[in-house]
Amino acid sequence: MSFVHAATALRTIGPVARTHELRARGVTQREIARAAATGEIRRVRQGVYALADASDAMIHAAEHGGAPACQEAGRLHSLWVLDTGDEKNAPFHLWLGTAGDRRPCGRRGCSDVTVHWDAGTVALGRLPPVENVLLQIAVCAGEEAFFVALESGLRQSRLSARALDWLGWRLPTSMRRLLAFARSDADSGLESLVRLRLHRVGIAVRTQVQIDGVGEVDFVIGDRLIVEADGKENHDDTEKAREGGSRRHKDLLRDARAAALGYETLRFDYAMIVHDWPTVEAAILAKVAAGAHLRA
Numbered sequence: 001m002s003f004v005h006a007a008t009a010l011r012t013i014g015p016v017a018r019t020h021e022l023r024a025r026g027v028t029q030r031e032i033a034r035a036a037a038t039g040e041i042r043r044v045r046q047g048v049y050a051l052a053d054a055s056d057a058m059i060h061a062a063e064h065g066g067a068p069a070c071q072e073a074g075r076l077h078s079l080w081v082l083d084t085g086d087e088k089n090a091p092f093h094l095w096l097g098t099a100g101d102r103r104p105c106g107r108r109g110c111s112d113v114t115v116h117w118d119a120g121t122v123a124l125g126r127l128p129p130v131e132n133v134l135l136q137i138a139v140c141a142g143e144e145a146f147f148v149a150l151e152s153g154l155r156q157s158r159l160s161a162r163a164l165d166w167l168g169w170r171l172p173t174s175m176r177r178l179l180a181f182a183r184s185d186a187d188s189g190l191e192s193l194v195r196l197r198l199h200r201v202g203i204a205v206r207t208q209v210q211i212d213g214v215g216e217v218d219f220v221i222g223d224r225l226i227v228e229a230d231g232k233e234n235h236d237d238t239e240k241a242r243e244g245g246s247r248r249h250k251d252l253l254r255d256a257r258a259a260a261l262g263y264e265t266l267r268f269d270y271a272m273i274v275h276d277w278p279t280v281e282a283a284i285l286a287k288v289a290a291g292a293h294l295r296a
């Protein structure tokens, strides 16, 4: 058998693998030791190795004998994850599946791991299925984080009818109705969040509405109240500074064109929507109470 590099074999398995899986691909014990010593692969624990560029969450979970869970797993699945601002100090969230066995990781400062035991079989180096991650988020991070992640899963066609059914049986009763309310065409987590929060106060919105002479606006309430949610910063600061002026000009131009057509525009940014919703809600409710959403 020809010589097989440990890192090459590991890459075909996943970010994390056991010694016997590497051996089955023709990697010798001596090569595993060599690659671990040079840093080409990383020893996670006895008999378990990871690619040098594996995500820290994946390695940390493997150290505990499980998979990353919850918001972090959502992020690794490329779902929209609601930034609640306290992630840095949060305990590590771990999925052990139905029959997992938790081990200590030995990391300093890692004492209060949050363990999820929802149904399924954990495979080392693999993320939990999307439906499990959504259930974990529902239980740990609440309704809004769940809804945002759910709509991104639907948008990316990551949930089969069976997965949704599985979820429906296990979700907290109060959140089941969200499965019916969720859509698969949300453009961003911010859009999902605004739709949900307005729905709660009895306001229905149309999303991504095309208005002749204005372009596509984020939301329209009633006939003529436009709500624009300026997205989370996609640009770094220098780029923003360069673009800031022209973007503001474009927004003002859109608002003026919309006004000429009889629309009113309310414009909020990401920080306001996520962190200062009462201000946003009060502005929208006042406009609606005054009938600003209805044709004169």
Ligand SMILES: [Zn+2]
Pocket: 069, 070, 071, 093, 094, 114, 116, 136, 137, 140, 141
């Ligand atoms: Zn959790």
Ligand SMILES: [Zn+2]
Pocket: 060, 064, 092, 104, 105, 106, 107, 110, 111, 113
């Ligand atoms: Zn740990």
